[in-house]
Amino acid sequence: MSAGVDERGTEARATIVDVARHAGVSKSTVSLVLSGSSLVAESTRTRVSQSMSDLGYIYHRGAATLRGAKSRVLGMVINDLSNPFFVEMAIGIEEACQGGAFIPFIANTVENPVRQLQVIRSMREYGAAGLALSPAIASSALELKPLLSDMPVVQVMRRLPGLRASIVAPENRFGARKAVQHLIGLGHKRIAFVGGFPAMSVREERLAGYAEALDEAGLPYDPALVIEAPINPSGAAGVAPQLLRSSTAALCFNDVVAIGLIRAFAAAGVEAGRDFAVVGFDDIDEARHIFPALTSVAVNGRALGARAAQLLMRQLASGDFAPENILSPTTLVVRVSCGASRQPGVSS
Amino acid sequence: MSAGVDERGTEARATIVDVARHAGVSKSTVSLVLSGSSLVAESTRTRVSQSMSDLGYIYHRGAATLRGAKSRVLGMVINDLSNPFFVEMAIGIEEACQGGAFIPFIANTVENPVRQLQVIRSMREYGAAGLALSPAIASSALELKPLLSDMPVVQVMRRLPGLRASIVAPENRFGARKAVQHLIGLGHKRIAFVGGFPAMSVREERLAGYAEALDEAGLPYDPALVIEAPINPSGAAGVAPQLLRSSTAALCFNDVVAIGLIRAFAAAGVEAGRDFAVVGFDDIDEARHIFPALTSVAVNGRALGARAAQLLMRQLASGDFAPENILSPTTLVVRVSCGASRQPGVSS
DNA sequence: TTACGGAATTAGCACGTTCCAAAAGTCACG
DNA sequence: CGTGACTTTTGGAACGTGCTAATTCCGTAA
Numbered sequence: 001m002s003a004g005v006d007e008r009g010t011e012a013r014a015t016i017v018d019v020a021r022h023a024g025v026s027k028s029t030v031s032l033v034l035s036g037s038s039l040v041a042e043s044t045r046t047r048v049s050q051s052m053s054d055l056g057y058i059y060h061r062g063a064a065t066l067r068g069a070k071s072r073v074l075g076m077v078i079n080d081l082s083n084p085f086f087v088e089m090a091i092g093i094e095e096a097c098q099g100g101a102f103i104p105f106i107a108n109t110v111e112n113p114v115r116q117l118q119v120i121r122s123m124r125e126y127g128a129a130g131l132a133l134s135p136a137i138a139s140s141a142l143e144l145k146p147l148l149s150d151m152p153v154v155q156v157m158r159r160l161p162g163l164r165a166s167i168v169a170p171e172n173r174f175g176a177r178k179a180v181q182h183l184i185g186l187g188h189k190r191i192a193f194v195g196g197f198p199a200m201s202v203r204e205e206r207l208a209g210y211a212e213a214l215d216e217a218g219l220p221y222d223p224a225l226v227i228e229a230p231i232n233p234s235g236a237a238g239v240a241p242q243l244l245r246s247s248t249a250a251l252c253f254n255d256v257v258a259i260g261l262i263r264a265f266a267a268a269g270v271e272a273g274r275d276f277a278v279v280g281f282d283d284i285d286e287a288r289h290i291f292p293a294l295t296s297v298a299v300n301g302r303a304l305g306a307r308a309a310q311l312l313m314r315q316l317a318s319g320d321f322a323p324e325n326i327l328s329p330t331t332l333v334v335r336v337s338c339g340a341s342r343q344p345g346v347s348s
Numbered sequence: 349m350s351a352g353v354d355e356r357g358t359e360a361r362a363t364i365v366d367v368a369r370h371a372g373v374s375k376s377t378v379s380l381v382l383s384g385s386s387l388v389a390e391s392t393r394t395r396v397s398q399s400m401s402d403l404g405y406i407y408h409r410g411a412a413t414l415r416g417a418k419s420r421v422l423g424m425v426i427n428d429l430s431n432p433f434f435v436e437m438a439i440g441i442e443e444a445c446q447g448g449a450f451i452p453f454i455a456n457t458v459e460n461p462v463r464q465l466q467v468i469r470s471m472r473e474y475g476a477a478g479l480a481l482s483p484a485i486a487s488s489a490l491e492l493k494p495l496l497s498d499m500p501v502v503q504v505m506r507r508l509p510g511l512r513a514s515i516v517a518p519e520n521r522f523g524a525r526k527a528v529q530h531l532i533g534l535g536h537k538r539i540a541f542v543g544g545f546p547a548m549s550v551r552e553e554r555l556a557g558y559a560e561a562l563d564e565a566g567l568p569y570d571p572a573l574v575i576e577a578p579i580n581p582s583g584a585a586g587v588a589p590q591l592l593r594s595s596t597a598a599l600c601f602n603d604v605v606a607i608g609l610i611r612a613f614a615a616a617g618v619e620a621g622r623d624f625a626v627v628g629f630d631d632i633d634e635a636r637h638i639f640p641a642l643t644s645v646a647v648n649g650r651a652l653g654a655r656a657a658q659l660l661m662r663q664l665a666s667g668d669f670a671p672e673n674i675l676s677p678t679t680l681v682v683r684v685s686c687g688a689s690r691q692p693g694v695s696s
Numbered sequence: 697t698t699a700c701g702g703a704a705t706t707a708g709c710a711c712g713t714t715c716c717a718a719a720a721g722t723c724a725c726g
Numbered sequence: 727c728g729t730g731a732c733t734t735t736t737g738g739a740a741c742g743t744g745c746t747a748a749t750t751c752c753g754t755a756a
Binding site for chain 2: 733734735736737738740741742743
């Protein structure tokens with residue numbers, strides 16, 4: 001009776017009390033119907049349900065969480081949705097949530113720590129039950145820490161040193177080592193590592209694997225071959241000439257860098273796999289399709305995201321938020337860009 | 349005094365009252381500080397702020413909206429984040445929100461109407477102020493309608509017939525017409541339209557432009573040349589043989605279909621632009637990079653998203669939710685895949 | 697008849713915030 | 727010292743829901 005105006009107006013949204021009045025019961029009964037309690041008689045349940053749809057009732061979750069009910073929202077804070085790898089990861093998280101009756105909300109921080117702070121704060125303010133976080137590059141664990149207390153947090157893919165939170169990440173070091181071993185096996189002596197900047201956890205791990213493989217093979221670790229560059233196609237293009245001068249092969253920080261590099265090479269008449277060996281990391285969809293097809297260390301972002309979500313949901317169910325570390329396996333997928341079917345170029 | 353336990357515990361989150369007590373003021377004053385009111389003395393403001401960070405206070409937006417405050421959350425309901433075009437659109441919305449002090453939350457419906465319903469319901473329950481909606485394919489306006497009353501809703505890209513909500517969309521018909529005119533200008537007589545299914549609004553519009561251009565040129569509209577297919581690479585691959593038999597050129601529903609087609613052709617030894625003319629729609633980033641480079645009707649998803657967000661924020665500011673329609677221009681970007689530099693093949 | 701027990705329903709407080717009206721404090725002026 | 731004007735602070739009633747404990751209803755056994 002208090003709701004039902006058809007055109008837009010100031011008509012307040014129907015509340016549980018309106019529904020109760022409309023159905024001729026108390027608000028407690030309506031609350032029981034909402035929570036699916038078996039206490040309420042079948043006839044009452046249908047009558048109340050009817051009233052709810054008659055009035056266009058919408059549950060007010062703010063009021064509910066206020067009273068102490070648990071929220072079913074998982075926040076996903078992703079650093080860069082324009083990188084297909086992170087999109088895959090987000091989709092993996094979403095898929096896993098569907099099974100567990102959680103609703104994931106995504107926010108894109110665009111690698112901006114300030115925005116990341118805003119976004120996490122918002123998610124907490126709105127009562128998210130847990131967080132899957134892929135931290136922006138220059139994040140400060142100190143700033144984040146107070147925002148993340150008393151809620152389960154899983155860091156996916158990237159890890160932030162000072163943060164006491166679970167980690168779900170690929171075996172970066174192992175994967176990088178395998179990739180460099182492969183290049184060494186093809187006869188390369190001067191192998192570069194391209195992309196990213198110091199203090200990025202993923203880069204450090206991959207770089208460690210790179211160094212390990214060199215060391216195993218008795219090759220020197222030459223800092224001049226470790227080349228920093230922004231994680232985007234033009235960043236890669238910018239260091240292409242330098243690479244050609246200094247080395248015959250490169251392990252790239254990730255596929256975005258590798259693909260940027262292959263394209264920059266192509267524009268200069270250099271063909272990856274024939275004139276220069278390129279290996280990527282992540283194995284995004286495009287790696288399979290680019291010419292020449294990109295050899296890459298496969299991570300399976302979807303599975304990674306799914307594991308993170310499962311861990312989060314398990315922690316929420318048990319109430320035990322003690323940090324756990326999960327390492328997800330990586331495998332080298334050999335295609336064309338590493339020149340596996342050829343010998344490395346003779347020109348030094 | 350009630351907060352401050354370091355390890356995880358049952359310690360309740362600090363409330364505005366705790367802060368007030370800690371700072372030696374009333375909760376009303378703290379509330380004023382939170383809202384940035386100029387009423388409160390500078391010295392008091394700093395003292396209260398200090399108490400807030402001392403106690404690790406987190407604003408409880410649920411309680412606030414309960415009392416009647418406006419929410420600053422915009423919901424983005426996106427049908428398919430694995431399509432780069434929609435990712436671009438989402439990023440456009442996000443960018444626009446940053447200027448307007450709104451926080452966008454993304455949800456991915458994976459083209460699943462049931463999930464879409466859940467997601468929209470959740471967003472309403474959590475008090476989203478407005479919605480940017482790119483409806484899933486088989487959405488029902490009837491089911492959606494009651495969920496969307498009394499809140500500004502903008503349909504981006506796609507439109508759902510029965511829905512009374514604003515629309516921000518590209519000039520699909522015009523763009524498709526230009527594309528087909530271009531193909532006709534190159535001498536093609538048998539031009540197919542590939543991808544999507546009936547009842548998809550975007551397809552209907554693009555198909556209308558296709559038909560218009562044929563009609564203008566006096567070419568017959570042959571239903572056998574309008575080929576349905578799922579909007580993904582393998583869907584396109586499935587109809588490639590049929591296309592080769594029936595036509596010499598194709599306008600694809602979008603770039604995802606076009607790229608799938610080009611790859612399927614390549615696998616069969618058919619080169620787009622030389623043996624068969626392919627034109628896409630949307631002009632996603634990959635269109636520029638695939639071989640041969642894809643001729644496509646550019647939409648600029650980022651700008652489209654930005655316009656949608658701006659419209660939404662304007663409506664929220666004014667309180668006037670009357671539906672508006674915004675058409676965003678499209679332009680044909682000619683590259684290689686349409687064979688602009690060659691004549692169409694002589695083989696019928 | 698009363699007593700009992702289980703099923704179904706309800707009253708009412710609590711949650712953390714905002715907002716209104718009102719109170720208290722401060723200052724200058726006559 | 728009283729008055730008025732202005733600045734700053736405060737008490738308390740909402741807001742919509744969940745939960746606990748209490749109440750009613752109904753049928754059956756003593």
